[in-house]
Amino acid sequence: MGSSFWTVLFVVAVVVVPAARGVWIDLPSSGTKCVSEEIHNHVVVMADYYAFIGDPDVHNGTIVSIPTMTVKVTSPYGNELHHKENVTHGQFAFTTTESGNYLACFSVDGDQHKHGGKVVTVGIDWKTGIAAKDWDSVAKKEKIEGLELELAKLEGIVQSIHENLNYLINREFEMREVSEKTNARVAWYSITALGVCVVVSLLQIWYLRRYFQKKKLI
Amino acid sequence: MRSSLPLVAVIVILGSFGGAFGIRFIIDREECFSHKVEYGQTVHFSFVVIKSGGSWGGYGEEGVDLVVKGPNGEQVHDIRDKTSDKHEFVAYHKGVYRFCFTNKSPYHETLDFDVHAAHFLYHDEHAKDEHFKPLFEHIGNLEEALYNIQFEQHWLEAQTDRQAIVNEKMGRGAIHKVLVESTALILASGLQVYILRRLFERKLGASRV
Numbered sequence: 329m330g331s332s333f334w335t336v337l338f339v340v341a342v343v344v345v346p347a348a349r350g351v352w353i354d355l356p357s358s359g360t361k362c363v364s365e366e367i368h369n370h371v372v373v374m375a376d377y378y379a380f381i382g383d384p385d386v387h388n389g390t391i392v393s394i395p396t397m398t399v400k401v402t403s404p405y406g407n408e409l410h411h412k413e414n415v416t417h418g419q420f421a422f423t424t425t426e427s428g429n430y431l432a433c434f435s436v437d438g439d440q441h442k443h444g445g446k447v448v449t450v451g452i453d454w455k456t457g458i459a460a461k462d463w464d465s466v467a468k469k470e471k472i473e474g475l476e477l478e479l480a481k482l483e484g485i486v487q488s489i490h491e492n493l494n495y496l497i498n499r500e501f502e503m504r505e506v507s508e509k510t511n512a513r514v515a516w517y518s519i520t521a522l523g524v525c526v527v528v529s530l531l532q533i534w535y536l537r538r539y540f541q542k543k544k545l546i
Numbered sequence: 547m548r549s550s551l552p553l554v555a556v557i558v559i560l561g562s563f564g565g566a567f568g569i570r571f572i573i574d575r576e577e578c579f580s581h582k583v584e585y586g587q588t589v590h591f592s593f594v595v596i597k598s599g600g601s602w603g604g605y606g607e608e609g610v611d612l613v614v615k616g617p618n619g620e621q622v623h624d625i626r627d628k629t630s631d632k633h634e635f636v637a638y639h640k641g642v643y644r645f646c647f648t649n650k651s652p653y654h655e656t657l658d659f660d661v662h663a664a665h666f667l668y669h670d671e672h673a674k675d676e677h678f679k680p681l682f683e684h685i686g687n688l689e690e691a692l693y694n695i696q697f698e699q700h701w702l703e704a705q706t707d708r709q710a711i712v713n714e715k716m717g718r719g720a721i722h723k724v725l726v727e728s729t730a731l732i733l734a735s736g737l738q739v740y741i742l743r744r745l746f747e748r749k750l751g752a753s754r755v
Contacts, residue, residue, distance in 0.1 A: 351567060351661065352580035352642070363569045366707070429570070449580065454567065478685060485692045492699050499706050503713055510717045517724035524728045528735045535739060543750060 350376070350453030353434070355397065357448075360435040367456055368495065369427040374460040376453040377434070378417035381446045395448045396437045404428025413437070421460075458488040568660035568700045570596065573610065578646040581661050585640040590697050591661045592632035593647070594704035597711050598655040607651040617641025630708070632701050637663075658704040662697045664690050 355361055367373060379395045394416045401410035403426055410420040414437055424430070436448050461484060467477050540546045571577060583589055591614070598608040609627035616622050617639050625631050627650070637643065649655055 350581075351569065352582075354578055354580075361571075363571045365569055366703075452569075454569065475681075475685075478689075482685070482689060482692060485689075485696065489692065489695055489699060492696075492703065496699070496703060496706060499703075499710065503706070503710050506710075506713045506717055510713065510720055513717070513720050517720055521724055521727045521731070525731050528731055532735050532739055536742060539743065540746070543746065545746070545750075 350451055352449045352451045355379075355434055355436050355448045355450055357436060360398075360433045361450075362431050362433040363452065364429050364431045365454065365456070366428065367424050367430050369424055371424045371457050372421070372460045373424060373430070374419070374421040374455045375432070376417070376419045377432075377450055379415075379434075379436075379448060379450045381448055397448070397450065398435050398437060400433045402431045402433075404430065458484045567662060568658060568704070570656060570658045573647055573649045573655050573657050576646065576648050577657075578644055579659065579661075580642045580644050581663070583637040583640065583643050583663050585637065587637050587663045588634055589637055589643065589661065589663045590632070590634040590694065591645065591659070592630075592697070592701040592704075593660070594630040594658045594701065594708055596656040596658050596704060596708050598629075598651065599653040608655065609650070610655065610657065611648040611650065613646045613648075615644045615646070617643065630701075630705055632698075658707070660697060660700050660704075662693060664693060 353361060353363065377399060379397050381395060396414045396416055398413045399410065399415060399418065399420075400408065401420055401422075402408055403424075405426055405428070409422050409430075412418055432452070432454075434450050463477065463481060466480070467473055470480075472480060537546070581589070593610070593612060595608055595610060608629050610629075611627060612623070612625040612631070613621065614623040614635070616637075618641070620639075622635050622643070623633055625633070645659070645661065647657060647659075
Protein backbone atom coordinates (compact mmCIF):
# COMPACT_ATOMS: atom_id res chain seq x y z
CA MET A 329 0.00 0.00 0.00
CA GLY A 330 2.13 2.85 -1.27
CA SER A 331 1.47 6.55 -0.93
CA SER A 332 -0.39 6.54 -4.24
CA PHE A 333 -3.07 4.38 -2.71
CA TRP A 334 -3.53 6.85 0.11
CA THR A 335 -3.73 9.79 -2.29
CA VAL A 336 -6.35 7.98 -4.32
CA LEU A 337 -8.20 7.11 -1.14
CA PHE A 338 -8.06 10.74 -0.11
CA VAL A 339 -9.41 11.78 -3.52
CA VAL A 340 -12.18 9.21 -3.12
CA ALA A 341 -13.04 10.45 0.36
CA VAL A 342 -13.22 14.03 -0.84
CA VAL A 343 -15.24 13.29 -3.93
CA VAL A 344 -17.64 10.72 -2.53
CA VAL A 345 -18.63 12.93 0.40
CA PRO A 346 -21.71 14.52 -1.10
CA ALA A 347 -20.84 18.01 -2.18
CA ALA A 348 -23.83 20.37 -2.32
CA ARG A 349 -26.54 17.77 -2.88
CA GLY A 350 -30.06 18.50 -1.86
CA VAL A 351 -32.21 21.53 -2.35
CA TRP A 352 -31.91 25.14 -1.21
CA ILE A 353 -34.96 26.97 0.06
CA ASP A 354 -35.33 30.71 0.53
CA LEU A 355 -36.54 31.55 4.00
CA PRO A 356 -38.92 34.47 4.48
CA SER A 357 -37.72 37.14 6.86
CA SER A 358 -40.60 36.33 9.17
CA GLY A 359 -42.67 33.24 9.62
CA THR A 360 -41.76 29.64 9.09
CA LYS A 361 -41.25 27.63 5.97
CA CYS A 362 -42.10 23.98 6.18
CA VAL A 363 -41.31 21.05 3.95
CA SER A 364 -42.63 17.57 4.41
CA GLU A 365 -42.35 14.10 3.04
CA GLU A 366 -44.55 11.02 3.16
CA ILE A 367 -42.48 8.33 4.82
CA HIS A 368 -43.46 4.76 5.56
CA ASN A 369 -42.91 2.95 8.83
CA HIS A 370 -39.48 1.59 9.87
CA VAL A 371 -37.51 3.82 7.54
CA VAL A 372 -34.18 5.42 8.47
CA VAL A 373 -34.13 9.17 7.87
CA MET A 374 -30.97 11.27 7.91
CA ALA A 375 -30.78 14.94 7.12
CA ASP A 376 -28.27 17.78 7.12
CA TYR A 377 -29.29 21.41 7.09
CA TYR A 378 -27.27 24.61 6.90
CA ALA A 379 -28.20 28.27 6.65
CA PHE A 380 -26.35 30.82 4.55
CA ILE A 381 -26.75 34.02 2.59
CA GLY A 382 -26.12 34.02 -1.13
CA ASP A 383 -24.00 31.28 -2.70
CA PRO A 384 -21.81 29.57 -0.11
CA ASP A 385 -19.06 28.98 -2.64
CA VAL A 386 -18.73 32.60 -3.63
CA HIS A 387 -16.39 34.45 -1.32
CA ASN A 388 -16.47 38.18 -1.82
CA GLY A 389 -13.88 38.80 0.81
CA THR A 390 -16.47 40.50 3.03
CA ILE A 391 -17.47 38.79 6.20
CA VAL A 392 -21.21 38.33 6.29
CA SER A 393 -22.82 37.24 9.52
CA ILE A 394 -24.03 33.67 9.26
CA PRO A 395 -27.76 33.66 9.94
CA THR A 396 -29.19 31.53 12.74
CA MET A 397 -32.49 29.77 12.54
CA THR A 398 -34.91 27.61 14.46
CA VAL A 399 -35.52 24.06 13.30
CA LYS A 400 -38.39 21.82 14.27
CA VAL A 401 -39.09 18.34 12.97
CA THR A 402 -42.42 16.70 13.82
CA SER A 403 -43.88 13.28 13.21
CA PRO A 404 -47.33 12.76 11.63
CA TYR A 405 -48.91 12.39 15.10
CA GLY A 406 -47.36 15.62 16.32
CA ASN A 407 -44.40 14.29 18.32
CA GLU A 408 -41.37 16.52 18.17
CA LEU A 409 -38.41 14.61 16.84
CA HIS A 410 -35.86 17.44 16.66
CA HIS A 411 -35.99 20.99 17.95
CA LYS A 412 -33.07 23.40 17.90
CA GLU A 413 -32.93 27.17 18.19
CA ASN A 414 -30.20 29.61 17.18
CA VAL A 415 -28.30 27.21 14.98
CA THR A 416 -26.54 27.77 11.69
CA HIS A 417 -26.24 24.13 10.72
CA GLY A 418 -26.98 20.74 12.11
CA GLN A 419 -28.28 17.31 11.40
CA PHE A 420 -30.90 14.94 12.61
CA ALA A 421 -31.48 11.25 12.18
CA PHE A 422 -34.28 9.00 13.31
CA THR A 423 -36.09 5.80 12.41
CA THR A 424 -39.77 6.28 11.70
CA THR A 425 -42.26 4.59 13.99
CA GLU A 426 -45.34 5.91 12.24
CA SER A 427 -46.24 6.06 8.61
CA GLY A 428 -47.31 9.46 7.37
CA ASN A 429 -46.31 13.04 6.73
CA TYR A 430 -43.11 14.16 8.45
CA LEU A 431 -42.68 17.92 8.67
CA ALA A 432 -39.50 19.98 9.00
CA CYS A 433 -40.00 23.66 9.73
CA PHE A 434 -37.39 26.41 9.53
CA SER A 435 -37.62 30.01 10.61
CA VAL A 436 -35.05 32.77 10.72
CA ASP A 437 -34.04 34.13 14.11
CA GLY A 438 -33.90 37.82 14.68
CA ASP A 439 -35.04 40.38 12.18
CA GLN A 440 -34.22 41.11 8.61
CA HIS A 441 -31.90 44.02 9.32
CA LYS A 442 -29.42 41.76 11.05
CA HIS A 443 -28.64 40.10 7.72
CA GLY A 444 -28.47 43.28 5.71
CA GLY A 445 -31.84 42.73 4.12
CA LYS A 446 -30.52 39.77 2.14
CA VAL A 447 -32.46 36.60 1.67
CA VAL A 448 -31.53 33.77 3.99
CA THR A 449 -31.28 30.41 2.28
CA VAL A 450 -31.38 27.05 4.01
CA GLY A 451 -29.95 23.99 2.32
CA ILE A 452 -31.45 20.63 3.18
CA ASP A 453 -30.00 17.28 2.33
CA TRP A 454 -32.61 14.70 3.21
CA LYS A 455 -31.95 10.99 2.77
CA THR A 456 -34.48 8.27 3.49
CA GLY A 457 -34.45 4.53 3.35
CA ILE A 458 -31.83 2.95 1.19
CA ALA A 459 -29.97 6.22 0.58
CA ALA A 460 -29.43 6.57 4.34
CA LYS A 461 -28.01 3.11 4.83
CA ASP A 462 -24.59 2.94 6.45
CA TRP A 463 -22.67 1.05 3.82
CA ASP A 464 -19.38 1.27 5.67
CA SER A 465 -20.65 -0.84 8.53
CA VAL A 466 -22.24 -3.28 6.09
CA ALA A 467 -18.90 -3.52 4.27
CA LYS A 468 -17.09 -4.21 7.54
CA LYS A 469 -19.65 -6.70 8.77
CA GLU A 470 -19.90 -8.70 5.58
CA LYS A 471 -16.25 -8.13 4.64
CA ILE A 472 -17.02 -7.01 1.12
CA GLU A 473 -15.37 -4.13 -0.65
CA GLY A 474 -14.99 -2.35 -3.96
CA LEU A 475 -17.00 -3.80 -6.79
CA GLU A 476 -18.87 -6.23 -4.57
CA LEU A 477 -19.95 -3.37 -2.30
CA GLU A 478 -21.20 -1.36 -5.27
CA LEU A 479 -23.21 -4.30 -6.52
CA ALA A 480 -24.62 -4.83 -3.02
CA LYS A 481 -25.71 -1.16 -3.05
CA LEU A 482 -27.42 -1.68 -6.39
CA GLU A 483 -29.16 -4.74 -5.03
CA GLY A 484 -30.36 -2.67 -2.08
CA ILE A 485 -31.77 -0.07 -4.45
CA VAL A 486 -33.56 -2.76 -6.45
CA GLN A 487 -35.09 -4.13 -3.22
CA SER A 488 -36.39 -0.71 -2.24
CA ILE A 489 -37.83 -0.20 -5.72
CA HIS A 490 -39.60 -3.54 -5.42
CA GLU A 491 -41.02 -2.62 -2.01
CA ASN A 492 -42.21 0.71 -3.34
CA LEU A 493 -43.88 -1.04 -6.21
CA ASN A 494 -45.73 -3.36 -3.84
CA TYR A 495 -46.88 -0.36 -1.87
CA LEU A 496 -48.12 1.29 -5.06
CA ILE A 497 -50.00 -1.87 -6.04
CA ASN A 498 -51.76 -1.94 -2.68
CA ARG A 499 -52.56 1.72 -2.95
CA GLU A 500 -54.02 1.25 -6.39
CA PHE A 501 -56.15 -1.62 -5.09
CA GLU A 502 -57.55 0.54 -2.31
CA MET A 503 -58.24 3.34 -4.75
CA ARG A 504 -59.99 0.99 -7.10
CA GLU A 505 -62.26 -0.13 -4.27
CA VAL A 506 -63.14 3.46 -3.43
CA SER A 507 -63.80 4.18 -7.10
CA GLU A 508 -66.10 1.21 -7.52
CA LYS A 509 -67.91 2.03 -4.31
CA THR A 510 -68.37 5.61 -5.46
CA ASN A 511 -69.63 4.41 -8.82
CA ALA A 512 -72.22 2.19 -7.16
CA ARG A 513 -73.16 4.99 -4.79
CA VAL A 514 -73.65 7.50 -7.60
CA ALA A 515 -75.96 5.08 -9.45
CA TRP A 516 -77.94 4.33 -6.30
CA TYR A 517 -78.19 7.99 -5.33
CA SER A 518 -79.39 9.03 -8.78
CA ILE A 519 -82.24 6.51 -8.55
CA THR A 520 -83.01 7.73 -5.05
CA ALA A 521 -83.10 11.34 -6.19
CA LEU A 522 -85.38 10.42 -9.07
CA GLY A 523 -87.61 8.49 -6.66
CA VAL A 524 -87.77 11.48 -4.30
CA CYS A 525 -88.71 13.70 -7.23
CA VAL A 526 -91.54 11.37 -8.33
CA VAL A 527 -92.89 10.90 -4.78
CA VAL A 528 -92.85 14.60 -4.07
CA SER A 529 -94.67 15.46 -7.29
CA LEU A 530 -97.33 12.80 -6.57
CA LEU A 531 -97.81 14.29 -3.12
CA GLN A 532 -98.13 17.70 -4.74
CA ILE A 533 -100.84 16.49 -7.13
CA TRP A 534 -102.76 14.75 -4.34
CA TYR A 535 -102.61 17.82 -2.11
CA LEU A 536 -103.67 20.21 -4.89
CA ARG A 537 -106.60 17.98 -5.90
CA ARG A 538 -107.76 17.92 -2.30
CA TYR A 539 -107.39 21.66 -2.10
CA PHE A 540 -109.30 22.40 -5.28
CA GLN A 541 -112.01 19.97 -4.31
CA LYS A 542 -112.33 21.72 -0.96
CA LYS A 543 -112.61 25.07 -2.69
CA LYS A 544 -115.24 23.60 -5.02
CA LEU A 545 -113.24 24.37 -8.14
CA ILE A 546 -113.28 20.80 -9.40
CA MET B 547 -3.14 -5.40 -4.95
CA ARG B 548 -2.71 -4.22 -8.50
CA SER B 549 -6.40 -4.15 -9.27
CA SER B 550 -7.37 -2.08 -6.24
CA LEU B 551 -6.73 1.23 -8.00
CA PRO B 552 -9.31 0.70 -10.75
CA LEU B 553 -11.75 -0.52 -8.14
CA VAL B 554 -11.15 2.59 -6.10
CA ALA B 555 -11.78 4.58 -9.28
CA VAL B 556 -15.08 2.75 -9.63
CA ILE B 557 -16.03 3.96 -6.19
CA VAL B 558 -15.10 7.47 -7.21
CA ILE B 559 -17.29 7.33 -10.28
CA LEU B 560 -20.26 5.49 -8.85
CA GLY B 561 -20.37 7.13 -5.45
CA SER B 562 -21.12 10.53 -6.88
CA PHE B 563 -24.64 9.94 -8.14
CA GLY B 564 -27.07 12.30 -6.51
CA GLY B 565 -30.12 10.18 -5.93
CA ALA B 566 -33.68 11.48 -5.89
CA PHE B 567 -34.87 13.95 -3.37
CA GLY B 568 -38.67 14.49 -3.28
CA ILE B 569 -40.17 17.01 -0.89
CA ARG B 570 -43.68 18.26 -0.27
CA PHE B 571 -44.63 21.80 0.62
CA ILE B 572 -47.64 24.05 0.73
CA ILE B 573 -47.58 26.84 -1.80
CA ASP B 574 -49.41 30.07 -1.22
CA ARG B 575 -48.53 32.40 -4.09
CA GLU B 576 -44.97 31.66 -5.06
CA GLU B 577 -42.25 29.33 -3.92
CA CYS B 578 -38.70 28.98 -5.19
CA PHE B 579 -36.09 26.27 -4.79
CA SER B 580 -32.47 26.21 -5.84
CA HIS B 581 -30.27 23.28 -6.72
CA LYS B 582 -26.57 23.26 -7.39
CA VAL B 583 -25.70 21.45 -10.61
CA GLU B 584 -22.32 20.57 -12.06
CA TYR B 585 -21.48 21.00 -15.71
CA GLY B 586 -22.86 18.28 -17.95
CA GLN B 587 -25.28 16.73 -15.49
CA THR B 588 -28.68 15.63 -16.71
CA VAL B 589 -31.23 17.11 -14.35
CA HIS B 590 -34.59 15.36 -14.04
CA PHE B 591 -37.36 17.18 -12.22
CA SER B 592 -41.03 16.45 -11.60
CA PHE B 593 -43.89 17.97 -9.69
CA VAL B 594 -47.43 16.92 -8.76
CA VAL B 595 -50.17 19.00 -7.19
CA ILE B 596 -51.29 16.67 -4.39
CA LYS B 597 -54.11 18.60 -2.82
CA SER B 598 -55.72 21.82 -3.81
CA GLY B 599 -58.51 24.11 -2.95
CA GLY B 600 -61.09 24.17 -0.23
CA SER B 601 -63.67 21.43 0.00
CA TRP B 602 -65.69 22.57 -2.96
CA GLY B 603 -63.57 25.13 -4.71
CA GLY B 604 -60.69 24.88 -7.08
CA TYR B 605 -62.19 22.82 -9.84
CA GLY B 606 -60.42 23.49 -13.10
CA GLU B 607 -57.97 26.01 -11.67
CA GLU B 608 -55.61 23.64 -10.01
CA GLY B 609 -52.51 23.97 -12.11
CA VAL B 610 -49.28 25.71 -11.15
CA ASP B 611 -46.66 27.41 -13.27
CA LEU B 612 -43.04 26.36 -13.07
CA VAL B 613 -40.14 28.38 -14.42
CA VAL B 614 -36.65 26.88 -14.38
CA LYS B 615 -33.85 29.41 -14.60
CA GLY B 616 -30.16 28.72 -15.06
CA PRO B 617 -27.30 30.24 -13.07
CA ASN B 618 -26.96 33.15 -15.52
CA GLY B 619 -30.67 33.92 -15.41
CA GLU B 620 -31.47 32.22 -18.70
CA GLN B 621 -34.77 30.37 -18.86
CA VAL B 622 -34.38 26.64 -19.20
CA HIS B 623 -38.00 25.54 -18.94
CA ASP B 624 -41.37 27.20 -18.71
CA ILE B 625 -44.38 25.09 -17.77
CA ARG B 626 -47.77 26.74 -17.52
CA ASP B 627 -50.88 25.59 -15.70
CA LYS B 628 -50.17 21.92 -15.14
CA THR B 629 -51.16 19.70 -12.23
CA SER B 630 -48.34 17.27 -12.84
CA ASP B 631 -45.33 17.16 -15.13
CA LYS B 632 -41.94 15.57 -15.52
CA HIS B 633 -39.00 16.87 -17.58
CA GLU B 634 -35.26 16.74 -17.90
CA PHE B 635 -32.56 18.97 -19.26
CA VAL B 636 -28.81 18.92 -19.60
CA ALA B 637 -26.96 21.56 -17.60
CA TYR B 638 -24.63 23.39 -19.94
CA HIS B 639 -23.64 25.83 -17.24
CA LYS B 640 -22.37 24.93 -13.83
CA GLY B 641 -24.08 26.71 -10.96
CA VAL B 642 -27.30 27.20 -9.08
CA TYR B 643 -30.50 26.50 -10.97
CA ARG B 644 -33.71 27.99 -9.65
CA PHE B 645 -37.12 26.30 -9.81
CA CYS B 646 -39.91 28.80 -9.17
CA PHE B 647 -43.53 27.75 -8.74
CA THR B 648 -46.44 30.17 -9.07
CA ASN B 649 -49.91 29.36 -7.80
CA LYS B 650 -52.66 31.01 -9.81
CA SER B 651 -55.66 29.70 -7.88
CA PRO B 652 -56.86 31.55 -4.79
CA TYR B 653 -56.39 28.51 -2.56
CA HIS B 654 -53.38 26.86 -0.94
CA GLU B 655 -52.05 23.89 -2.79
CA THR B 656 -49.86 21.05 -1.60
CA LEU B 657 -47.11 20.35 -4.09
CA ASP B 658 -44.70 17.43 -4.37
CA PHE B 659 -41.41 18.37 -6.05
CA ASP B 660 -38.57 16.03 -6.96
CA VAL B 661 -35.23 16.88 -8.53
CA HIS B 662 -32.54 14.40 -9.45
CA ALA B 663 -29.20 15.14 -11.06
CA ALA B 664 -27.14 12.32 -12.50
CA HIS B 665 -23.46 12.54 -13.27
CA PHE B 666 -22.17 11.68 -16.63
CA LEU B 667 -19.26 9.32 -16.14
CA TYR B 668 -16.18 11.46 -15.93
CA HIS B 669 -12.95 9.82 -16.89
CA ASP B 670 -10.47 9.00 -14.21
CA GLU B 671 -6.87 8.30 -15.08
CA HIS B 672 -6.68 5.29 -12.86
CA ALA B 673 -9.47 3.53 -14.67
CA LYS B 674 -7.43 2.94 -17.81
CA ASP B 675 -7.26 -0.78 -17.17
CA GLU B 676 -9.04 -2.17 -20.23
CA HIS B 677 -10.36 -5.19 -18.35
CA PHE B 678 -12.49 -3.16 -16.00
CA LYS B 679 -13.53 -0.15 -18.08
CA PRO B 680 -16.54 -1.74 -19.86
CA LEU B 681 -17.62 -3.29 -16.58
CA PHE B 682 -17.50 0.08 -14.82
CA GLU B 683 -19.43 1.67 -17.64
CA HIS B 684 -22.15 -0.94 -17.45
CA ILE B 685 -22.39 -0.73 -13.70
CA GLY B 686 -22.50 3.06 -13.96
CA ASN B 687 -25.30 2.85 -16.51
CA LEU B 688 -27.13 0.38 -14.30
CA GLU B 689 -26.92 2.66 -11.29
CA GLU B 690 -28.09 5.65 -13.29
CA ALA B 691 -31.02 3.62 -14.65
CA LEU B 692 -31.97 2.53 -11.13
CA TYR B 693 -31.92 6.10 -9.83
CA ASN B 694 -34.08 7.09 -12.78
CA ILE B 695 -36.54 4.34 -11.88
CA GLN B 696 -36.64 5.58 -8.30
CA PHE B 697 -37.28 9.10 -9.55
CA GLU B 698 -40.14 7.97 -11.80
CA GLN B 699 -41.55 5.81 -9.03
CA HIS B 700 -41.64 8.80 -6.72
CA TRP B 701 -43.55 10.73 -9.37
CA LEU B 702 -45.99 7.86 -9.79
CA GLU B 703 -46.45 7.64 -6.04
CA ALA B 704 -47.20 11.36 -5.84
CA GLN B 705 -49.74 11.06 -8.65
CA THR B 706 -51.36 8.11 -6.89
CA ASP B 707 -51.65 10.22 -3.74
CA ARG B 708 -53.34 12.91 -5.77
CA GLN B 709 -55.77 10.40 -7.28
CA ALA B 710 -56.58 8.99 -3.86
CA ILE B 711 -57.50 12.46 -2.62
CA VAL B 712 -59.59 13.17 -5.73
CA ASN B 713 -61.40 9.84 -5.26
CA GLU B 714 -62.20 10.56 -1.64
CA LYS B 715 -63.49 13.99 -2.57
CA MET B 716 -65.69 12.37 -5.20
CA GLY B 717 -67.08 9.83 -2.71
CA ARG B 718 -67.93 12.55 -0.22
CA GLY B 719 -69.25 14.75 -3.01
CA ALA B 720 -71.70 12.06 -4.11
CA ILE B 721 -73.32 11.92 -0.66
CA HIS B 722 -73.49 15.68 -0.36
CA LYS B 723 -74.96 15.93 -3.84
CA VAL B 724 -77.85 13.57 -3.10
CA LEU B 725 -78.70 15.27 0.19
CA VAL B 726 -78.63 18.73 -1.34
CA GLU B 727 -80.61 17.58 -4.36
CA SER B 728 -83.35 15.91 -2.30
CA THR B 729 -83.66 18.91 -0.04
CA ALA B 730 -83.86 21.21 -3.03
CA LEU B 731 -86.56 19.08 -4.66
CA ILE B 732 -88.68 19.00 -1.53
CA LEU B 733 -88.31 22.72 -0.99
CA ALA B 734 -89.10 23.46 -4.65
CA SER B 735 -92.30 21.45 -4.62
CA GLY B 736 -93.31 22.98 -1.29
CA LEU B 737 -92.75 26.39 -2.84
CA GLN B 738 -94.81 25.39 -5.88
CA VAL B 739 -97.76 24.31 -3.70
CA TYR B 740 -97.57 27.51 -1.72
CA ILE B 741 -97.54 29.70 -4.82
CA LEU B 742 -100.44 27.86 -6.38
CA ARG B 743 -102.46 28.18 -3.20
CA ARG B 744 -101.82 31.88 -3.00
CA LEU B 745 -102.70 32.33 -6.66
CA PHE B 746 -106.03 30.56 -6.35
CA GLU B 747 -106.87 32.14 -3.04
CA ARG B 748 -106.39 35.55 -4.58
CA LYS B 749 -108.42 34.64 -7.62
CA LEU B 750 -111.13 33.06 -5.45
CA GLY B 751 -111.10 36.00 -3.11
CA ALA B 752 -111.45 38.42 -6.05
CA SER B 753 -114.27 36.50 -7.70
CA ARG B 754 -116.23 36.08 -4.48
CA VAL B 755 -116.03 39.66 -3.45
